[in-house]
Amino acid sequence: MIRARIKKRLHGAQGEFVLDVSLEVGEGEFVALFGPSGVGKTTLLRCLAGLDLPEQGSLVVNGETWLDTAARINLAPQQRRVGYVFQDYALFPNMTVRGNLEFALRKGADKKRVDALLDLMELGELQHRKPDALSGGQKQRVALARALASEPRLLLLDEPLSALDHEIRQRLQDEILRLQRHFGLTTLLVSHDVSEVYKLSRRVVVIENGRTVREGEPATVFGSSQSSGKFHFAGEVLAIEPADVVFAVSVLVGNQIVRIIATADEAAKLRVGSRVMLLSKAFNPMLQVVE
């Protein structure tokens, strides 16, 4: 059980704002922090890990106080037992894959844990390579294995898959899900990818301009109720072009660009870069097997 309240002044692209978020995460729960970049999601994770200090805040993990600014308690990152997967993986270039994992072991920990993790993540073949000789997906798996080697109480994933291409992403999402269940780890994931949040988390916290704006099951939060039969995709507006009396809006959905007709009123609400939801009710969608 984690209870956190973090308040910190931040400098964003649109000037100064205050990150002010309260979180409650149950034992073994997988929660996603969702929102556009620059709204303080990463800072929130860093505050939980002890890498950043909020102006005001508290953090209690399984009954242990890790942070309480009012009582001047602030455990160093070394004392928090957090597993943190950085966006750039932060693997130690001077150590092999095995070396990275061994470095992460706690004092007195059984070295067999490294073997077990190498097996679990299918890294056995790569164990004597240095990080420079690994692909992005492999680095990601090593980073995850290293975080788990330290026997964390809490796993923090900062956009762990954002640098990877679609296919590897899918595979690693499965991997993360499997590991999280295997270890029953309380996990927080920062992401701005709707499909990733859908797939991995049971609960999503949407953060905008430093504040929680919505919270709940991904299906509810992202605006669909599972039983309505509505069709919806999250997308991003790429271009808005006038076409006679209406507007043609190009929307990026996944890796596909879809052109959609919008009225002048609708188009006025859109801007290039707006995140939109593509809905379809009247048509009956058809499924075609592609394999």
Place this chain on the structure above:
Amino acid sequence: MTLDWQPLLITFKLASVTTAILFCIGVPFAWWLAHTRTRFKPVVEALVSMPLVLPPSVLGFYLLLAFSPEHWFGQWLDRVAGLRLAFSFEGLVVASVIFSFPFLVHPVQSGFQNLPSSLAEAAHVLGKSKLETFLRVLLPNIKPALLSGTVLAFAHTVGEFGVVLMIGGNLPDQTRVASIAIYDEVEALNYAAANFYAGVLFCLSFLILLVVYVFNRKAPI
């Protein structure tokens, strides 16, 4: 002609001792400089870089004044540590450390700055102390910078002339380093001896730099 090896030995002894001391002081200092947020950082950086622009004779002149038994600093050193630095090998070491400081600190500092901050953070999150992180994560990953800094400091000390002349004078077997011996021999029209010292310095300097470039090209971290 009997060749006197003493100046060469003194030169390399001076460079070795200076580099060893510099490494111990300069590397932690470079780390501090790379991470400090003090307002006085520009002042400190300017002071560290002074030897790059200052004529060696200026630095030598002030150090000589400070080391002299007439000066309060020289008196204090003599009283407390029994050290008389003017015209002594120890004085040369102190002066060389100051004079070669930027040559070690600059590359090492930029080495530290080029490391992503997430490396140290990852080690901290994994429960490793700052010292352990420094020794096992940061230092091994800036090996090329460490090598450049060490070699530059060593080579620069070997090539020093002005400061050494001001502080050490030209005492045979004590402070007469190779660069001064060359000057001395030329003045005495003893070109063969000068050529010998100069040739040795020339070849060694080339070899040292060659090693650095070969090593850094492979960059085996």
